[in-house]
Amino acid sequence: MSKLINNSVLWWFAGEDPHILSQCSSKIGFRFGLIGLLVLLISISSTLSIAYGIDQILESAVADVLVGAYCGLFILILYLFLLHTLSRNVLPEAKDSKTGKRISFLIRILFLIALGYLVAQPINSLIFKSYLTREITHYKDVELKNYERHFNFQNMDELALFQKEQDSNNYFIQKVIILNTLFYVDRSDQRPVNYFMVSLSLLISMGIISLFIAPVFLKRFISISNNYYKVKRRIQTKVIDQHHAAFVNEYNAILSGFSADTNYRYKTAYLDPPYNTRLKPKPKERNKDEFLKWLLDEGN
Structure with a gap:
């Protein structure tokens, strides 16, 4: 049975x-x-x-x-x-x-x-x-x-x-x-x-x-802690992470093809892409130089 x-x-x-x-x-x-x-x-x-x-x-x-x-x-x-x-x-x-x-x-x-x-x-x-x-x-x-x-x-x-x-x-x-x-x-x-x-x-x-x-x-x-959901989480996150990594690589390759002098890269406002549940903290306003560095991405 x-x-x-x-x-x-x-x-x-x-x-x-x-x-x-x-x-x-x-x-x-x-x-x-x-x-x-x-x-x-x-x-x-x-x-x-x-x-x-x-x-x-x-x-x-x-x-x-x-x-x-x-x-x-x-x-x-x-x-x-x-x-x-x-x-x-x-x-x-x-x-x-x-x-x-x-x-x-x-x-x-x-x-x-x-x-x-x-x-x-x-x-x-x-x-x-x-x-x-x-x-x-x-x-x-x-x-x-x-x-x-x-x-x-x-x-x-x-x-x-x-x-x-x-x-x-x-x-x-x-x-x-x-x-x-x-x-x-x-x-x-x-x-x-x-x-x-x-x-x-x-x-x-x-x-x-x-x-x-x-x-x-x-x-x-x-329960969400059940073995089934653990296996499901492992399989689904693996598939999503692999597809996201492939997307980022292809996107960066397209951006780099525009000009050899530029260094364009894919960036996101989230800390945990591609799930996008946590935003990056906003920059602290200090002075003009700090702002320009952040704007030109020189501070990273």
Whole structure:
């Protein structure tokens, strides 16, 4: 089981670089593999759930397959992007506001909670299908009585047409409402609420929401001092430093080609190029000669 989860395919679904993870311990590989497995499970369950929901609304096999597949792929790409942005930055960076980061993290969590709640509704509708069938039958009877009372049908053909419309209506939205709110289907009828079913439905919704947010917390609470981030820092800084050094050499070669009498060189206002997190201290104003030396770069 451990070897099955600890593989490069699931690492990719976790939004991380498989090349870096291959150089880390099996424990870290297993954790990121578990994150990838959960993301894959979220995508598949979202596809099936949304496809079933569309089928209940439109009753079209083609529409539910196309819309379900599209939504599942959309959620997968969205989740991969979200996990990638949650990956800790291993490069030197300027200090940012912790409050801003926390608000950003909270917004992402709230979005996933809403998404998980949405995906849970068709699943609940399928699980409690027999209970909802009884509730909808009662709802149709109440609706028909109200219709007869308000419109006082004289023509039986109109009443038959209304009943036909009722039979063709799946009442999917009504089913969702029944499972998620403590209300009477018709207040004049005062049909009692099945609190057990409603509570069970909410528990299932909470379970699916927990599935949606679990990968985020699993990844978020991996310490920056973890071996994975150490390896990632070493690899990324090496690549960046090599490219920056090559850029500086090429830039200086271009500058030196303008004139043999000049000694132009690439310079930066930062102490730690190319990360540029610390500015060089400003020169102290002393006298005119000191200023001219600094201006002509003779003091360095």
